Amino acid sequence: MTQQPYKLPLPNSQPESDYYWEKAKAHELWLRKCNECGDAYFYPRDICPNCYSNNVTWIQASGKATLYAYSIVERGPTPPFRDVVPYIAAVVELEEGPRMPTNLVDVPFDEEHIKVGMALQVTFHDVTDEVTLPKFRPVG
Ligand SMILES: [Zn+2]
Numbered sequence: 621m622t623q624q625p626y627k628l629p630l631p632n633s634q635p636e637s638d639y640y641w642e643k644a645k646a647h648e649l650w651l652r653k654c655n656e657c658g659d660a661y662f663y664p665r666d667i668c669p670n671c672y673s674n675n676v677t678w679i680q681a682s683g684k685a686t687l688y689a690y691s692i693v694e695r696g697p698t699p700p701f702r703d704v705v706p707y708i709a710a711v712v713e714l715e716e717g718p719r720m721p722t723n724l725v726d727v728p729f730d731e732e733h734i735k736v737g738m739a740l741q742v743t744f745h746d747v748t749d750e751v752t753l754p755k756f757r758p759v760g
Pocket residue numbers: 654655656657658659668669670671672673
């Protein structure tokens with residue numbers, strides 16, 4: 621199979637999230653967690669969005685999640701997305717609590733196979749030599 625160049629938007633390097641992307645490249649999912657209030661949160665940033673403490677750390681997520689919301693995208697919003705339809709835009713709720721936007725993959729594109737609340741597991745797509753994107757697929 622020929623690998624096409626990846627044309628969709630890629631993350632910008634930022635000090636607050638570089639560690640997250642470095643771990644994603646190693647096929648690990650890491651989250652920020654607050655040492656003051658105990659909340660884990662996404663997206664990665666140096667200040668807790670719950671209590672505004674900067675006493676935060678990194679934790680490795682289990683990679684387990686449930687489907688919180690999704691949409692089967694049939695018409696891409698901009699040219700590069702038009703080349704990859706259909707795809708499933710999703711928000712998943714991680715076992716640690718935070719919700720994250722992602723894609724649901726390895727599932728038929730119909731509502732018989734996609735259920736809100738279904739059990740999911742992270743999977744990693746190496747989209748370029750430098751960038752790996754965490755996506756989610758059904759468990760089992
Ligand atoms: Zn906090």
